[in-house]
Amino acid sequence: MAVRMLINGVAADQVPALDRGLAYGDGLFESIRLVDAVAPLWSRHMRRLVESCGRLRIPPPDTMQLWSEVLEVTRDMPHSVVRITVTRGIGERGYALPAAPQPMRVVAAFAPPQVADSAYAQGVRMRVCDIRLAEQPLLAGMKHLNRLEQVLARAEWSDPAIAEGVLCDSHGRVISATMANLFAVVDGMLLTPALDRCGVAGVARAEVLAACPQTQVGALTLDALLGASEVFLSSSVRGILPVRSLDKQDYPVGGTTRQLQQHWRDLGLRWSRADE
Structure with missing residues (x-):
């Protein structure tokens, strides 16, 4: 490399x-x-x-x-x-x-990571990780150097068809993916987990919140996530990635995801060849 x-x-x-x-x-x-x-x-x-x-x-x-x-x-x-x-x-x-x-x-x-065009068009597959994030409000939100929880979470699977894992806290609340923040449309409302006790407050997440000020920030249960009509990930490195499935639950690629992908292109950030 x-x-x-x-x-x-x-x-x-x-x-x-x-x-x-x-x-x-x-x-x-x-x-x-x-x-x-x-x-x-x-x-x-x-x-x-x-x-x-x-x-x-x-x-x-x-x-x-x-x-x-x-x-x-x-x-x-x-x-x-x-x-x-x-x-x-x-x-x-x-x-x-x-x-x-x-x-x-x-x-x-x-060099930027290689992400297939199909991931942006059709979405990625995810799984729920077994490891739980420890709560430490003094460090919550920061991107500090200790990423051992994420390292161990990523070690839980080797299936190349699974692109990401969902991380929950010790109470079972959804926090994020291993390398991205997570958003879900539940009952017509865009939601993202609160990160005041653990997790990283990503800059791409901040951009989404600025572009979609109606987003609710709060607790997100795994049951609510599994019942969502639309799920996507935000990452400053990979952009806006639709979630195609979480374990056995499938999701369509929704309109909010597409609008935010266009927002990223308008910012001048291009990932797939279709954006060139």
């Missing part, structure tokens, strides 16, 4: 073994989709990054400097995904915060 990477602004591909991001997951990351050196959701990514740094008491990076580094690593790449990682940097052994932290930033560019 070819990767272009800058570590603290310098071309490199190794991080210090004593970095707190490696030792403790003490940091954050953003995965940003670019098309022709344009990142339409950039401001949302930076807002979440800066706010999350504040919550973790990590000095935030200079967003203009980050943008300059993003342009450097994506030079001559018409389509790319950039991962920006910010850690608290090197610290002495132990959990105590360094008195004078020196955060580390990693800006890396990758």
Whole structure:
């Protein structure tokens, strides 16, 4: 996998073994989709990054400097995904915060993931994961570096026909997919789970909420999800993906999903060849 990477602004591909991001997951990351050196959701990514740094008491990076580094690593790449990682940097052994932290930033560019055109047209298949997300309101919403719950969830299946898994919390409430936020149309109303106790508040989710202000944010049970008339996923990397089925429950691709796919195209974000 070819990767272009800058570590603290310098071309490199190794991080210090004593970095707190490696030792403790003490940091954050953003995965940003670019098309022709344009990142339409950039401001949302930076807002979440800066706010999350504040919550973790990590000095935030200079967003203009980050943008300059993003342009450097994506030079001559018409389509790319950039991962920006910010850690608290090197610290002495132990959990105590360094008195004078020196955060580390990693800006890396990758080729975008391969998603079949049929996934955008006809939808993807999902399953319900066995693992349950732990609740921690202090970390809820942030895209912090500890993704072990998602790693273990994704390890639950190997069937290539299953693209994603539904994650619930310890009370059985639906929270998200492993790599995306989830929306459902239930009784004619667009719903998405509240993320005040666990889960990641994605920037694509924020864009959907801005485009569809009538969306209800709250508790979503698995029974309600299975009874929905329309389900889709939102991801800053993959866009708007219809859900074709969840375990044995099938769903049609609905009008709200199609409208939001068009909204993504209007933003300048293209995924399938049909969008070229």
